[in-house]
Amino acid sequence: MRVCxxxxxRPQFVKAAxxxxxLRAVGDEVLVHTGQHxxxxxSDVFFEELDIPEPDYNLGVQSDTHGRQxxxxxxxxxxxxxxxxxxxxxxxxDTNSTLAGAIVGSKRDVTVAHVEAGLRSDNRAMPEEVxxxxxxxxxELCFAPSETAVDNLAAEGITxxxxxxxxxxxxxxxKARDRSRERSTILEDLGVDDGRFVLATVHRQRNTxxxxxxxxxxxxxxxxxxxxxxxxxPRTVDRLREYGLWxxxxxxxxxxxxxxxxxxxxxxxxxxRVATDSGGVQKxxxxxxxRCVTMRPETEWTETVDAGWNRLxxxxxxxxxxxxxxxxxxxxxxxxYGDGLASERIVRLLGRKLEDDLESG
Ligand code: UD1
Ligand code: UDP
Numbered sequence: 279m280r281v282c283x284x285x286x287x288r289p290q291f292v293k294a295a296x297x298x299x300x301l302r303a304v305g306d307e308v309l310v311h312t313g314q315h316x317x318x319x320x321s322d323v324f325f326e327e328l329d330i331p332e333p334d335y336n337l338g339v340q341s342d343t344h345g346r347q348x349x350x351x352x353x354x355x356x357x358x359x360x361x362x363x364x365x366x367x368x369x370x371x372d373t374n375s376t377l378a379g380a381i382v383g384s385k386r387d388v389t390v391a392h393v394e395a396g397l398r399s400d401n402r403a404m405p406e407e408v409x410x411x412x413x414x415x416x417x418e419l420c421f422a423p424s425e426t427a428v429d430n431l432a433a434e435g436i437t438x439x440x441x442x443x444x445x446x447x448x449x450x451x452x453k454a455r456d457r458s459r460e461r462s463t464i465l466e467d468l469g470v471d472d473g474r475f476v477l478a479t480v481h482r483q484r485n486t487x488x489x490x491x492x493x494x495x496x497x498x499x500x501x502x503x504x505x506x507x508x509x510x511x512p513r514t515v516d517r518l519r520e521y522g523l524w525x526x527x528x529x530x531x532x533x534x535x536x537x538x539x540x541x542x543x544x545x546x547x548x549x550x551r552v553a554t555d556s557g558g559v560q561k562x563x564x565x566x567x568x569r570c571v572t573m574r575p576e577t578e579w580t581e582t583v584d585a586g587w588n589r590l591x592x593x594x595x596x597x598x599x600x601x602x603x604x605x606x607x608x609x610x611x612x613x614x615y616g617d618g619l620a621s622e623r624i625v626r627l628l629g630r631k632l633e634d635d636l637e638s639g
Contacts, residue, residue, distance in 0.1 A: 279305035279632050282364035282388075284355070286314030286339075286375030289447075289558045291324035292539060293370045293393060296449045296621040298330060304625060307331075308362045312351045312375040313338040317512060323538040328450075334362075344374060344405060351378030359386055365632050366391055369413060370446075372406035372557075376413050384416035389631060393446055393624060395420030396427025396436075397557075397578035405483060406557075410578075419631060421624050423447075424614045426580060439631075443623040444616015447558055451565045452618045454543045462544035468507060468532060470548075475504050476602060477549035477568075478531070481511035484593070485555050485573060489521050491593035495573055496523050498598035499553065500530035506553075507532045507545060551602055560588055567611065571601040581614040 281301055285294045294309070301307045311333035315321045324330065337354040339347060355378055359367070367383035369376045370393045383390035395414050399407050414420055414436060422428045423445035431440050465472060478499055485491045496518070499506050508531040510518075518524040527533060537545065543562065546552060552563050553571040557578065563570035564582040572583075575592040582588035586608035591597035 279366065279629055280308065280362070280364045281305060281366045281368050281628065282308040282310060282359065282362055283368040283370075284310050284312065284375055284379035285333075285370060286312035286351070287371075287373045288315055288320050288324065288536075289556075290370045290373065290375065291321070291328065291330060292450050292558065293446045295324070295328035295330045296446050296453070297368070297393065297624055300621050300625040301628075302331070304629060308335070308358075308364060309333045310355065310358055311336045312355070312378065313340050314347070314351075314373060314375045316340050317536075319536045319538070320512070327538050327540055348374045348378050348381075351375060352382055355379065355382045359383070359388065364388055366419075366628055368393065368628075369417070370394060372397070372410040372413070374405070374409065377409040380413040380416040389419060389628075389635070390417045391419035391421065391624075391628060392417040393421045394423055395440070396422040396424075396429075396431040398430045399574075399576045399578045401576055403484070407578075419627065421620070421627070423616065423620070424581060426614070441623070441627055442616075443627070444618070444620035445561065446620045446624070447561055448565055448615045449618050449621045451543065451562055454540060455547065455566065458540040458544040458547065462541050464537070464541040464544050465548055468534070470505055470507060470532070472548040473550050475532075475549060476502050476506045477545050477552045477554075478506050478508045479511070479552075479554045479556050479559055480508075480514050480573065482555035482574065486511075486514050486517045488593075489517075492517055492521060493523060494593050494595040495553075495598065496527050496530075498595045498602070500526065501599050502602050504550065505532050506530075507534065507549070509534050509537045509542065509545075511536060553598060553602060561615065564588065565615075567608075569606070569608065571598060573598060581612070585610055585612055585614075587611075 369379045421443045551569045570588040
């Protein structure tokens with residue numbers, strides 16, 4: 279079995295790390311990095327820490343408008359598939375790199391498989407929502423992280439080739455949690471105490487590119503009585519500077535560079551609460567039993583909200599402040615995202631599909 283895996287952005291490196299290891303034990307993998315994330319702290323650090331093999335191809339596409347970025351990826355990806363003739367094209371998540379893979383794959387004789395299929399925020403203004411919908415509809419195999427995701431696919435008429443595998447990020451987190459507790463010195467380095475700080479991340483377009491939203495977020499975080507550790511995504515730093523909010527942010531928050539996975543997991547594990555607009559961080563907070571305040575009006579990880587571990591507060595200054603400072607407790611801790619064996623299941627299902635295809639000629 280030869281699988282071509284497409285990655286390009288930070289969360290995809292985390293997801294691919296666990297699947298890639300299992301894949302290479304039973305077949306060949308051609309790893310393609312689109313170059314969507316290229317800064318050392320958004321890319322290289324993940325390859326090193328998570329022991330991800332060096333990509334066989336780096337398309338070097340980097341940042342651009344969504345259309346141009348996706349188009350450049352499509353143009354660069356097609357010859358790679360022609361050259362490597364994989365049986366499967368494996369896509370992760372919902373970035374422009376995912377969409378580019380889906381478009382190229384759907385026009386070739388290759389099985390397109392989507393890891394993290396079936397998620398929906400029902401907000402089409404979010405670029406990731408469009409990427410998810412289009413990728414699921416272009417995929418022959420949809421690996422869903424939860425039962426809700428399976429239902430979402432069924433609601434759009436996608437029932438063939440759908441498998442509830444559990445979530446590969448849970449696999450990754452289980453591996454990283456103990457390692458991060460043993461090895462990371464980030465709490466000491468920053469001088470923060472376990473359970474006595476808030477962690478914050480912001481990078482969603484709606485929050486960075488709408489000035490009032492970013493202003494509200496900074497104002498709410500600045501009011502939190504505990505230290506707020508803020509690993510700042512480069513696009514957020516750019517906007518904070520552009521809107522004249524950078525000095526205030528640096529004066530009131532503990533602004534740090536984006537962190538490597540192990541240090542970030544350590545921070546998330548130790549934080550009293552997290553405020554975020556990230557998809558992955560909402561889930562990881564849930565796995566680590568850290569209360570999460572999501573600065574978005576909706577989420578695709580609805581189970582975390584239903585279980586009481588995640589509060590949706592949009593970019594509303596008052597609601598963010600209230601959710602970060604008032605006393606609230608989760609009701610329960612269900613496990614809707616599987617058992618930490620999603621990556622094994624995915625690799626097994628890929629093998630089985632290829633055997634079936636061979637048998638049926
Ligand atoms: C992308 C994904 C988003 C994902 C996030 C993970 C899309 C539409 N968005 O968002 O779904 O949650 O990655 O972090 O695919 N930049 C740098 N250095 C880099 C990369 C980006 O400085 O290495 C800056 C550039 O100014 C760029 C901006 O960040 O214009 C946005 O980068 P981009 O990859 O387009 O989107 P993200 O916000 O990172
Ligand atoms: N992450 C990290 N360092 C950071 C911020 C996030 O390692 O400074 C990890 C986080 O643990 C998760 C992934 O990056 O695994 C989430 O990426 P991001 O929030 O950028 O994207 P999203 O999940 O929203 O697509």
